[in-house]
Every structure is written in structure tokens, then in C-alpha cells.
Amino acid sequence: MASNYEHNENTGIQRRLTKQRKIILEELSNLTSHPTADELYQIVRQRMPNISLGTVYRNLDFLAEQGQIARIEYSGSQMRFDAFLDPHQHVRCVKCGAVGDVFNGVKLPKVANMDVPGFTVTGARVEYDGICEQCASQNKQN
Amino acid sequence: MASNYEHNENTGIQRRLTKQRKIILEELSNLTSHPTADELYQIVRQRMPNISLGTVYRNLDFLAEQGQIARIEYSGSQMRFDAFLDPHQHVRCVKCGAVGDVFNGVKLPKVANMDVPGFTVTGARVEYDGICEQCASQNKQN
DNA sequence: AACTTATTAGTAATAATTATCTGTGTTAAC
DNA sequence: GTTAACACAGATAATTATTACTAATAAGTT
Numbered sequence: 069m070a071s072n073y074e075h076n077e078n079t080g081i082q083r084r085l086t087k088q089r090k091i092i093l094e095e096l097s098n099l100t101s102h103p104t105a106d107e108l109y110q111i112v113r114q115r116m117p118n119i120s121l122g123t124v125y126r127n128l129d130f131l132a133e134q135g136q137i138a139r140i141e142y143s144g145s146q147m148r149f150d151a152f153l154d155p156h157q158h159v160r161c162v163k164c165g166a167v168g169d170v171f172n173g174v175k176l177p178k179v180a181n182m183d184v185p186g187f188t189v190t191g192a193r194v195e196y197d198g199i200c201e202q203c204a205s206q207n208k209q210n
Numbered sequence: 211m212a213s214n215y216e217h218n219e220n221t222g223i224q225r226r227l228t229k230q231r232k233i234i235l236e237e238l239s240n241l242t243s244h245p246t247a248d249e250l251y252q253i254v255r256q257r258m259p260n261i262s263l264g265t266v267y268r269n270l271d272f273l274a275e276q277g278q279i280a281r282i283e284y285s286g287s288q289m290r291f292d293a294f295l296d297p298h299q300h301v302r303c304v305k306c307g308a309v310g311d312v313f314n315g316v317k318l319p320k321v322a323n324m325d326v327p328g329f330t331v332t333g334a335r336v337e338y339d340g341i342c343e344q345c346a347s348q349n350k351q352n
Numbered sequence: 353a354a355c356t357t358a359t360t361a362g363t364a365a366t367a368a369t370t371a372t373c374t375g376t377g378t379t380a381a382c
Numbered sequence: 383g384t385t386a387a388c389a390c391a392g393a394t395a396a397t398t399a400t401t402a403c404t405a406a407t408a409a410g411t412t
Binding site for chain 2: 139141143144145147159161162168169170172173174176177179182183184185186187188189190191192193194195196197198199200201204
């Protein structure tokens with residue numbers, strides 16, 4: 069039953085499992101919608117009305133740092149978060165920004181030895197663009 | 211001397227090739243650095259001190275809309291612009307955000323017929339992460 | 353229970369971008 | 383050539399997403 073938060077070996081800083089952190093992780097885990105910080109804030113608020121948006125941001129940062137959740141930094145848009153960690157890729161609706169999972173995506177080859185003048189390439193990812201069902205049906209949604 | 215305006219067939223709106231627009235496109239074309247709007251603003255200012263940042267943004271938007279330049283909307287970072295239109299991909303330095311060109315990148319297969327529940331996939335792109343030479347040598351630059 | 357200090361709520365600050373507004377220069381119509 | 387229409391400029395204000403600051407609180411240890 070040991071806590072995950074007892075000690076960070078690197079920094080020596082003791083991390084605490086606060087109610088807020090617990091609820092944020094719980095609620096994110098219940099979602100498949102890849103919410104933004106603010107969207108998750110609205111949800112968490114229902115269980116904990118006084119929580120602040122800053123706390124949500126801070127904990128999402130922390131959890132991403134710990135590798136417990138993943139940041140989805142999709143091109144030119146707001147940051148989104150995902151508690152599902154199995155390797156997969158993402159599509160984004162170019163109309164509304166909704167993000168979906170792609171499990172049968174393109175497999176990228178090893179990229180570490182690529183010859184790119186001026187850069188040492190360390191990684192790569194594929195981003196898909198698309199239209200979500202909702203936007204496809206309602207042909208003029210934002 | 212041809213008239214200095216363009217007629218947009220789609221909108222019927224008459225567009226003007228202003229000094230500002232001309233210089234913005236010229237200076238961007240001279241750069242291989244994929245500048246941000248503000249970086250380009252600083253450069254254009256040397257030729258036209260009274261130009262405003264808003265004008266740079268407005269014209270970059272316009273030029274991108276017309277397909278004369280490309281927007282580089284790299285994950286979770288500031289927008290950058292590129293006047294070089296031949297198909298290529300980009301690396302971004304994870305330390306300083308600098309963007310470089312990748313010409314020998316992964317070729318993505320056609321993606322339009324992918325089966326992704328809830329989405330119609332229309333396109334895809336590869337984003338590379340890396341470290342630029344400068345950051346690699348000075349091991350503690352931002 | 354007392355103590356230490358990481359974390360919180362609340363708020364202010366920052367950064368990037370977009371919108372507004374008024375004046376000006378070009379263009380098209382007379 | 384005048385004039386009316388209007389795209390665009392510069393200046394500035396507003397917005398949006400995110401981060402920083404601070405005093406009070408509470409998690410985890412002793």
C-alpha cells in the first residue's frame with residue numbers, strides 16, 4: 069500500500085497526494101475526451117467547488133512530469149491531457165479541436181540516426197487532421 | 211508596370227499589395243530561420259520603423275491564407291512561418307524552440323481512408339523533436 | 353499532537369494573438 | 383479630375399491560455 073508520492077529520488081522533495089491531485093487524476097482517467105485544463109477544471113469543480121484552475125494546471129504538469137498522464141501538445145492549439153498511456157496517436161478535428169485516439173496509425177521508423185544538418189533528432193510523432201462526427205453532421209459548427 | 215492589386219476570384223474582394231505586405235514577404239523569403247511573427251517584425255522594422263506588429267500578424271495570416279507562405283504550428287509553441295513551399299518537414303529544438311528543415315523525412319502513406327471511429331481523417335504530418343547545434347554545445351541555454 | 357513544508361485558493365502577471373477604431377491611400381465610378 | 387467606396391495601416395485595447403506570487407492550509411512525519 070505504499071504511496072507513489074513518498075519521495076522523489078532525484079530532488080529529495082517529498083510529494084503529497086492531496087485530495088485535489090487524487091480527484092484530478094481520477095476524473096481525467098474517467099474521460100476519453102482528452103480534455104483541456106479548463107474542461108477538466110469544470111468537471112473537477114463539480115466534486116470540489118473551491119478548487120482553482122491554477123491547481124488543475126499545476127497538478128496536470130506534475131502528473132505529466134511523473135509520467136502518470138500524457139500531455140497532448142497538438143499543433144497550434146491548446147494543451148490537452150490523456151490518462152491513457154498505451155502507445156497510440158491522435159487525430160484532431162480541424163473545426164472544433166476535439167481530439168480522438170488513433171490505434172492503427174502509421175508506425176514510424178527509428179529516427180535517432182537521421183541526418184538533419186544542424187540538429188540531433190531525438191524523436192518524432194504523427195499528427196492526424198480530420199473532421200469529427202459532430203462537425204461533419206452539423207455542417208457549420210465552430 | 212502592372213497594377214499593384216490582386217483580385218481574389220473566390221471572394222471577389224480586391225486585395226492590395228501594400229508596401230508592408232511586400233516587405234514582409236520579401237524579408238520572410240530571405241530567411242531560412244522560420245521566424246515567429248515577432249521575430250519577423252523586428253527584422254521588417256529595420257526597413258520600415260513605423261510598421262506595427264498587428265500588421266505583421268495580419269499580413270502573415272493573409273499570405274498563409276493565399277498559400278504564398280506556410281504556417282508552422284508546432285506543438286505547444288509559438289506559431290512560425292516559412293516562405294519555402296516545397297514539401298518538407300520540420301524539426302524543433304526542444305530546448306530553444308528553433309525550427310529546422312527536414313528534407314529526407316519519413317514519407318507518410320495516404321491516410322484518407324484510415325478507419326478511425328468518430329473521425330474522418332483528412333491529413334497527417336510528422337513532427338520531429340531534437341536538439342539544435344547551439345543548444346547542444348552550450349549545455350544550459352534556454 | 354506538534355512540526356515541517358508542499359500544496360492550496362485566490363489573484364495578479366505574462367505572453368501570444370486577435371479585435372477595434374480611426375485615418376489614409378488606392379481604386380472604381382462619375 | 384473629383385468623389386465615393388473601401389482595404390489596409392498604425393495604435394491600442396481586449397482576449398485567451400498559462401504561469402507566477404503569496405498567505406493560509408493541510409499532508410505526512412516524528
